[in-house]
Amino acid sequence: MTDANPGPIRKVVIVGGGTAGWMAAAAAARYLDDGQRQIVLIESDAIGTVGVGEATIPPILGFNALIGVDEREFLRATGATFKLGIEFVGWDTGDDRYMHAFGGHGRDIQGLAFHQLWLKLRDRPGIGGIDAYAPSAVAAYLNRFGLPTGPQTAPLAYAYHFDAGLYAAFLRRRAEAGGVTRIEGRITRVDRDPDTGHVRAVRLDDGRSVDGDLFIDCSGFRSLLLGETMGVPFEDWSHWLPCDRAVAVPTEPSAPLLPYTRATARTAGWQWRIPLQHRTGNGHVYSSAHISDDEATAVLLANLDSRPTAEPRQLRFKAGRRTSMWKGNVVALGLAGGFLEPLESTSIHLIQTGISKLFALFPDRGFSAVERDEYNRLMGDAYTSVRDFIILHYHATRRDGSAFWRHVRTMPIPDSLTRKLALFREKGRVFRYDDELFGISSWVQVLLGQNVIPVGHDPIVDALDADRVADAIRQIRAATIRGAQSLPNHADFVAHHGPFDRKNEFAK
Ligand SMILES: Cc1cc2nc3c(=O)[nH]c(=O)nc-3n(C[C@H](O)[C@H](O)[C@H](O)COP(=O)(O)OP(=O)(O)OC[C@H]3O[C@@H](n4cnc5c(N)ncnc54)[C@H](O)[C@@H]3O)c2cc1C
Structure with a gap:
């Protein structure tokens, strides 16, 4: 017109x-x-x-x-x-876990990305895993949550379940x-x-x-x-994403009330666990070409940590x-x-x-x-x-025990992702293009979590005094951990901040 x-x-x-x-x-x-x-x-x-x-x-x-x-x-x-991130369990070898936490980790020094400093210094004493520099990851592991109480306290990056x-x-x-x-x-x-x-x-x-x-x-x-x-x-x-079904079941709320989602890899897909105040949401996302509906439901029901409160429900998608x-x-x-x-x-x-x-x-x-x-x-x-970010989780894996994982590990992937993986593998470089949702920290956490370890690091980092940078990042680590330790327990915080009003459950 x-x-x-x-x-x-x-x-x-x-x-x-x-x-x-x-x-x-x-x-x-x-x-x-x-x-x-x-x-x-x-x-x-x-x-x-x-x-x-x-x-x-x-x-x-x-x-x-x-x-x-x-x-x-x-x-x-x-x-x-509150949700501080997602814990991925078993996505690399089957016997591993990592946190994709919200917000960044560490602090850039002299314009150099924190993960580049970490890549260079990670083998030194007291440096540890990169997740110890992510405030939301540390708070999640400690099962803590809080909002800033004053200008000195840095806010945690969070979402909700x-x-x-x-x-x-x-x-x-x-x-x-x-x-x-x-x-x-x-x-x-x-x-x-x-x-x-x-x-x-x-x-x-x-x-x-x-x-x-x-x-x-x-x-x-x-x-x-x-x-x-x-x-x-x-x-x-x-x-690229062969999972086409899910089976979902709510269960009774379970303690402790964790401030993160858990995504556990299974033989033909993965299982979610989403803690709400009044129940836990659970589901098994799977590829129907690799497992039957009955088997998928059995896997879900065998891996719940509290009692189901309804019948499992099947969903189909593409x-x-x-x-x-x-x-x-x-x-x-x-x-x-x-x-x-x-x-x-x-x-x-x-x-x-x-x-x-x-x-x-x-x-x-x-x-x-x-x-x-x-x-x-x-x-x-x-x-x-x-799409590319999700494919990364499946493709960058060493899992080999089932046809599903062999398929996703060896399948051709989009060129856009191939380029990202190659750049990271070489010197740990990640770029955020246009309006991309997931930032550098998210890519770094998932790439490292899936065991994509760069061969080198940005050579510009070598111009810095390595001992001084190592001291600075040890201090960041200590401050991140102290900050998380000072927060309230997640369940206590929720109970104080916004306890579920059960009448809503019945008004639905
Ligand atoms: C297994 C699974 C897990 C998910 N988990 C997450 C998650 O953790 N986080 C997340 O962000 N997203 C998640 N999603 C996606 C999320 O559920 C959807 O994006 C969200 O619920 C939006 O759904 P919708 O409103 O588009 O569709 P629907 O909820 O399907 O709503 C469709 C509406 O259209 C109406 N309608 C349809 N046909 C007609 C008709 N002929 N006449 C009148 N009305 C009609 C229906 O009555 C309904 O009201 C998940 C999805 C699946 C399948």
Whole structure:
């Protein structure tokens, strides 16, 4: 459309009421609230939501702040706990563990990346593993958490574990209070404009029709508008990420209440453990080409550390994304746009990215091609960089005991990742390209954790006085450990800061 004055978007229709739909609705209520626009969300109770997705990464704090959430209220409403990182168990040899902690480690000295200094000096006495320099890793190992108590205390980088259903309900209350209209019903037909191909209205099974200017497709894996209606193809990444199923089961909360997610490698996939205040979320992500559903369920049930509180639930998926996330007047968020397995807890973050980019490029009724293309480029890059980071965990391994691990260890990988691995292997160099989600510290922690050890280090480090640098980094180590030791126990902190209000569990 090239209308010179096409006019503003007056009505936004969000299709789907899972985490994606209600995040979009809460953000829209906050940012499109100019009294001129109508925001409608349609969801089907009969279809329901995917009902998983409980571990997040630090940018979630930014999203909650954007929509005006008070942290204590949020913890009480969603049973949330604090998350300082992910502990990977058994990903290299089967008998190893490392922490991918949030935030950086150490401190750069004279402009040189901390990990380069560490690479050079790591064999000296008192230097130890690089994780001892990451405040969030040390606090996680000590099972401690706290917020800064004054200007002298450095904040820990953290995210949350929360109950996905309770988070959606929490967002729904905010969105509805902000003027979003919720319609319950199942969409059975989609009407398109014969000239432009844009979606004009969706029809519900009871005959109601809901029209709109902009449609945000949050309909989950089915991708009702973007995939089914607009015909945007799915780009399949399962040759790199063969896990295509999960079985999930909640268990009773177990002590101690750990401030991190655990991801344990299994023979044909991996198992998650997500501690919430009122229960623990558990799941086994696996490749159906390498293990049956029954075996996968048995593996999960044999490796729980508390009693199940429900029957195991099976989920199916495919790694990949829609080749465009915006076509015509339809923008897809969440599972409707693509899926990457939850190994690094990135899906909710990708929803958040989609929302912020959509608002940054918010269209008028002319639906500028240049804005749409920019959105698609930015979202394409966001998915690709996360994809490479996840593939790294599988590919850089010495595990050899099963067909699954032999496959992922030897499979061809994307060129972008091959380049990153080669650069790191040589002199430990890592670069962050464009808007890449995971920073240098994340790549370094996972590369080293997966036993990718550089042959050398940045030669510029050799210009520094090695003894003095070694003393300086020993001091950083000691200060990091002291800082973590001074923090409260995680469970005590949560109980004081935002104890779960159980009535939310029953109001769901
Ligand atoms: C096994 C697994 C584990 C995961 N773990 C994590 C994690 O730890 N961290 C993380 O960030 N993400 C995780 N995710 C991803 C996360 O669950 C999703 O990104 C998130 O829940 C968003 O889902 P959604 O809202 O896009 O889709 P859904 O929850 O599926 O919601 C779809 C909505 O569309 C509605 N709908 C569909 N069709 C129609 C129709 N015809 N008419 C009306 N309404 C309709 C449904 O009723 C529902 O309301 C995980 C995913 C899986 C599969």
